[in-house]
Amino acid sequence: MSKSAKLVVNAIGRAVPTEVNGKPAIPYKGVGKHKPDGRKLGPRIASCVDFPEDGNKLVSSLREALIKSGLKDGMTISTHHHFRNGDLIAVQIFDIAKELGLKNLVWFPSASFECHAPLTKYLEDGTIHHIEGSMNGQLGRFTSEGKMKGVGVLRSHGGRYQAVQDGEVEIDIAVIAAPTADFFGNANGVDGPAACGLLGFALADSQYADKVIVVTDNLVTFPCVPWQIQGNYVDYVVKVEQVGIPSKIVSGTTEITKSPDRLLLAEMTARFCEHAGIIRDGFSFQAGAGGTALSIGIYFAEMLRAKGMKARFARGGSNKYLVNMLEEGLVDYILDGQTFDLEGVKSMRENPNHVNTSPFTSYNYHGKGNFASMLDVVILGATEVDVNFNANVVTHSDGLLLHGIGGWQNCLFAKCTILPVPLFRDRIPVIRDEVTTLCGPGELIDVIVTERGIAINPLRTDLIDRVKDSGLPVKTIRQLKAEAEKICGVPAKQKFEKEIVAVVKWVDGTVLDTVYKVSS
């Protein structure tokens, strides 16, 4: 395939290829404008004849399971990221593939972490052709430098489910690392030494992959209860010494921020929500990970306590702060997509009101609705925002691809989307004329909170009205941009090569933007 395919300008003004890795791609048409007319992928029909009557699907090693699954050149292999930076399985898969002399595999993780950096050598030697998923850190840099054979495809968590469900990505072999499993393949994330909470990111993989391998270090007698992954989808089960490093499963920020700047952002965001009438009895919120977001949760908790109100539900990523709110009765339910700390894992194991969810329930845009759009407010991060409220979450202003999309795009459908961002980072303004990479259409982004003022999307006249007498420092986004540029200067436009290194998919499978090779 060609990495400099034909480009067309899509509905939001970005030049995107009409072919990605040799497959046709549909340019983004606008929010809600692309309506699918096909049918979901029908996985191959299995038969009990081909499976052991006693339910025992154990094979001796991951290598054996991969060989029995028919691993061969060009196949798409999927993994999930619930072990976060403590994952021990993904690299092993490709070590085996390399030993077997395989080429041109596609890695389809639900996200990648620094622990996956060793895969760069397999991207270099052709074992892996390209990654569809997030390319974080070293893998992102490798991609940005144009070293990956194929084009990276970035999808949101919901977009990943959509792509699998709709047959855009056909997974040949899914490898599901599980903290606990039985020999039939029933598996969960709440029990065992490497407990990571849940396995929702592997749901699509289990349902749609041609072959499914469950790998566990905690094999229990059938039945493994609860079964978050159903053994009826599983072909082989492998027992290994260790599937994940518990101390690294909990990674990223898990403490509230102590930075005065971030605390200010958190406080202003919470105050905005209060004045906008969002904090009310029975409301719902999602605040994500990161120190600022965690701090906003603390402010919400204080407000609810003071008002004698409670939230109906909060969406996780869960952490000890959210669990405390659940236990204190400040929120009825946590609907959780991933646990960010061990308090989250414990709560999910023990508290029936701490419910595990999946990208299907929460984010899939090609479902009959999803949870994300029901949220009263969602608070998200961004690397850049432009004057039309379009935002970037995958590249930095230097053009390097360093982050995945996660659930970010999916969350934009909440009733109110707020991005608390600093006005500048390392003297580089965050608000720009144009974002380096467009990940979220501005029409879905309602409020930008910075330390020097709050910009409300002009489309949201309701919000503008509600906070007009609040005393909050409401400004236009252009005012905020000007303030930043007064301090930091107007940023130079980043230069790129013409070579496409990745594309950003929208939640409906269309191509929203293109990521180019950085100039060296």
Place this chain on the structure above:
Amino acid sequence: MSKSAKLVVNAIGRAVPTEVNGKPAIPYKGVGKHKPDGRKLGPRIASCVDFPEDGNKLVSSLREALIKSGLKDGMTISTHHHFRNGDLIAVQIFDIAKELGLKNLVWFPSASFECHAPLTKYLEDGTIHHIEGSMNGQLGRFTSEGKMKGVGVLRSHGGRYQAVQDGEVEIDIAVIAAPTADFFGNANGVDGPAACGLLGFALADSQYADKVIVVTDNLVTFPCVPWQIQGNYVDYVVKVEQVGIPSKIVSGTTEITKSPDRLLLAEMTARFCEHAGIIRDGFSFQAGAGGTALSIGIYFAEMLRAKGMKARFARGGSNKYLVNMLEEGLVDYILDGQTFDLEGVKSMRENPNHVNTSPFTSYNYHGKGNFASMLDVVILGATEVDVNFNANVVTHSDGLLLHGIGGWQNCLFAKCTILPVPLFRDRIPVIRDEVTTLCGPGELIDVIVTERGIAINPLRTDLIDRVKDSGLPVKTIRQLKAEAEKICGVPAKQKFEKEIVAVVKWVDGTVLDTVYKVSS
């Protein structure tokens, strides 16, 4: 279509049609001999664009929901039977269809009960063309008399899931009556005034139907937790006064038998299991409903208590006896497909070791294994057994179709299948040269327990060996047949018309046998 289609003799010697209701049908090829090579049905891809962003899918009435779902002539409408004889919704659907002047609908219930007898008028007037599901009681008699326009199709619970998954039956509109639901369509069976335990029989319907309507009398604020049916599959939600009559949800036999004959059968069955080495620490069993089966559970409990052992899991239909075993610690888990009494419902609601299952997990033969084949022993009923151990569970010896298959066929895959049956009923011998309708191939039926002796399938030399010194009255099946005939005489062969009124599908979708119109 013709009701006297071309017949061929299938692998077990029964004449079956190669076309049923105008669609081609595959004759039974033998246990494990039909291997599917296709793909599962891919349901139409939906889009969140077409669903309310706030998650509220409520419409004002079932009638409105059916109209919005596009109800029209010839459509297939599905319902589930968790309300058993207390279902209030299925008949309403066809009352509405009649009002709308619709014709030739197909009713695809997971089972029917006496409460569905009013549907005979819609079978008579052409509103309903035929039933695919069980035709019990009056509906069975109506079918047997050749009055149904189309041919009835009898499937096991697992066969129903298989047929839907494989696209043999495409459900146009699924109506899922739910004891509790939220406006998004998340629903469960454990809460609410009409709590029926679970909704597993509606799982396939939710996943594969084109349109899905949830009807509830207990609408709760989102989220309805637990969600046994996922709102992401649901199109419309309807609030009604009452979905089910609680006192009739619990129906059928829920007390242990007091009949000395049946108690004897139960005791002999339990003793057989003990001598055959089936009752051991960590074993598993399924005993179904009915007085004899319940009594066998009591014997199992006594044996386990005496030996200081426990079962790893029991499969429900659950009832108070099984719940007692769970609570006493005589069984680790109940893996439950339907609750037969309110103690079962309560236990499923409150005890995390009382797990709801579905025909997908437990019975689907076109999955990657299922739970049924893992069971150490299953105890089932039968209306007739022949000298080759083939058994009948749907018709009586007078030819009348009076029962559905339920999970019976699926359960035959257990490691040991035992049928405790009386030697005769109303002076009609149960063991015969040939069964009226063949529902289960003899090669899967291991033991027939009667009050006058136990016949072990000659294929099971292992079982014969294990009980040979037990003192149990082991006889050949022909000996048992002769004993019955000595008392009752040789039964006359039932005469039938040539007209086909129903077919019995095997677990893999092939046609196992044919049900003919009874001679009047």
